[in-house]
Amino acid sequence: MVNTASPSPTSFPASVKAPNRQPTEERIRKEEEQFNWQQLADKALVGEALTRLEARSVLDAPDAVILDQLAAAYRVRRHYWGNRVRLHFLLNAQSGLCPEDCHYCSQSKISGAEIEKYPLMTTEKIVAAADRAHQMKAGTFCMAISGRSPSPAVFEGVLDAVRTVKSAYPMRVCTTLGLLNENQAQQLKAAGVDRINHNLNTAESHHEDICTTHSFQDRLSTVQAVQAAGLTTCSGGIFGMGESDEDIVDLAMSLRSLNVTSVPLNFLIPIPGTPFAERDELTPQRWLRILCLFRLLLPAQEIRIAGGREVHLRSLQPLGLYAANSIFVGDYLTTPGQTAQQDFAMIQDAGFVIENADELSD
Ligand code: SF4
Numbered sequence: 001m002v003n004t005a006s007p008s009p010t011s012f013p014a015s016v017k018a019p020n021r022q023p024t025e026e027r028i029r030k031e032e033e034q035f036n037w038q039q040l041a042d043k044a045l046v047g048e049a050l051t052r053l054e055a056r057s058v059l060d061a062p063d064a065v066i067l068d069q070l071a072a073a074y075r076v077r078r079h080y081w082g083n084r085v086r087l088h089f090l091l092n093a094q095s096g097l098c099p100e101d102c103h104y105c106s107q108s109k110i111s112g113a114e115i116e117k118y119p120l121m122t123t124e125k126i127v128a129a130a131d132r133a134h135q136m137k138a139g140t141f142c143m144a145i146s147g148r149s150p151s152p153a154v155f156e157g158v159l160d161a162v163r164t165v166k167s168a169y170p171m172r173v174c175t176t177l178g179l180l181n182e183n184q185a186q187q188l189k190a191a192g193v194d195r196i197n198h199n200l201n202t203a204e205s206h207h208e209d210i211c212t213t214h215s216f217q218d219r220l221s222t223v224q225a226v227q228a229a230g231l232t233t234c235s236g237g238i239f240g241m242g243e244s245d246e247d248i249v250d251l252a253m254s255l256r257s258l259n260v261t262s263v264p265l266n267f268l269i270p271i272p273g274t275p276f277a278e279r280d281e282l283t284p285q286r287w288l289r290i291l292c293l294f295r296l297l298l299p300a301q302e303i304r305i306a307g308g309r310e311v312h313l314r315s316l317q318p319l320g321l322y323a324a325n326s327i328f329v330g331d332y333l334t335t336p337g338q339t340a341q342q343d344f345a346m347i348q349d350a351g352f353v354i355e356n357a358d359e360l361s362d
Helices: 022-034 037-045 052-060 063-081 123-135 152-168 182-191 216-228 245-258 284-297 309-320 340-349
Strands: 084-094 140-145 172-176 195-197 232-234 237-239 262-267 302-305 326-328
Touching: 037 052, 037 063, 037 284, 052 245, 052 284, 063 284, 084 123, 084 152, 084 302, 123 140, 123 152, 140 152, 140 195, 152 172, 152 182, 182 216, 195 262, 216 232, 216 245, 232 262, 237 245, 245 284, 262 284, 262 309, 284 302, 284 309, 302 309, 309 340
Parallel strands: 084 140, 084 326, 140 172, 172 195, 195 232, 237 262, 262 302, 302 326
Antiparallel strands: none
């Protein structure tokens, strides 16, 4: 029964003050005016770098303006990539047993995570995984191995697998093998590797907080060795590891000056047994702001939503595609992803299309 004595939604007893909406509206207007995100997109579209202040403003912005930021990032993404989405398939071809101490990684020597550990897979197993990747419509088959850098025997095994996969499938092959020198990169290129991944991971100033067994400079040198060998590079970062906004801007600017081709953005999955097991710093909106920043600072690059997509973006995953143009289909190194069918449906529902392997431009 309706209680006719109840006040209407807009009438308040004399003792209760009606809420004054003015400050909130004023605050939102000021927030929206603080930076014009479309002007940042204009700069990105003519190849101009954002200033540090502008880059920081993208990360500092309130959740209320996230759709405006995504609209600006989408204008840049659409200019370079249309409505295409690239799919990568990741195989962990050698797991665990790593002598390094990357604090985020379940495969490190200091990790107590319960993961499967195995030496380099046989070529036959790797080819079977490449077949799965092809069936999942992946344009790029990414083969990763744990470890600081490959032993001669493992390196030979990788070369053999690459040759076999390349002769059987039209996919691009990318390898992630740890630290490499130019000679190794040249051998990989000769075997048919199209691209090598080696992430800078974070800003130089933050690197010691996440790993002590190799340096930021070691990582940088690998990226430069790969480029010297004439291969394109895939290099990105991991977020949610205690880095500051300044660190994130530093990383984006380092990747811009290296002119890397592909940029995977990983968001920490805090794995029990690793030193970062308790870290919980990310919200879906912060994730999206980081994606927008990288699109605006690296406008023409392939920006990939990598590890942590399902965990951190959750129901906002489709929004990520308005800034990024690439995702992993299938599982990650040691954690599962959602099914390929769910990814296909998400892409289609959001109005995007999967890029075929023979359409890959670089
Ligand atoms: S990220 Fe690579 S190098 Fe670092 S611990 Fe994990 S497997 Fe080893």
